[in-house]
Amino acid sequence: MNLIRTVKRYFRNYMILLAIIPVSVLGADEDYCYGMSGFERSDCLRIKLELAETQMKLELEAALEHMSGQDFIPIEERLIWQNKLIESQKTWLLYRDQGCDAKTSNWSGAIGSSMGNIINACWVDVTLDRVKRIRNTYIKI
Numbered sequence: 001m002n003l004i005r006t007v008k009r010y011f012r013n014y015m016i017l018l019a020i021i022p023v024s025v026l027g028a029d030e031d032y033c034y035g036m037s038g039f040e041r042s043d044c045l046r047i048k049l050e051l052a053e054t055q056m057k058l059e060l061e062a063a064l065e066h067m068s069g070q071d072f073i074p075i076e077e078r079l080i081w082q083n084k085l086i087e088s089q090k091t092w093l094l095y096r097d098q099g100c101d102a103k104t105s106n107w108s109g110a111i112g113s114s115m116g117n118i119i120n121a122c123w124v125d126v127t128l129d130r131v132k133r134i135r136n137t138y139i140k141i
Contacts, residue, residue: 033045033048038114038117041117042116042117042120045117045120045121045124046120048120048124049120049123049124049127052123052124052127052128052131053127055127055128055131056127056130056131056134059131059134059135059138059139060085060089060134062135062139063085063134063138063139064082064085064086066138066139067081067082067085067138068082085138092130096123096126096127096130097123099122099126100119100122100123100126101119103122104118104119104122
């Protein structure tokens, strides 16, 4: 029953996000808002990043909820697993930030909003990959 409630909450939250995000932002993930002015691209990437991070949080909640509903696993083991997932997420956030920082260090000539756009595009890409990995690793068990 918990899994059904989690799925309903996931889709409700996702549909709310889809309703408030401009259609131009919901294009293919790989476009990263190209063809826009610097400020438009900054806003577009910021919104894509917010959406990706929200998707990631929802997937984490679903994974934690999924594990809490596995009654055949002793509660102590479920709690250990949940804590490990939470800790791995904290480590992953450091990996994402440092990895994108290292990746963008090659762009030392970028100025103004360009550097922020490069970092945000990297964060969007890596975060969307994390969403897929959480879904495929922890929910589709």
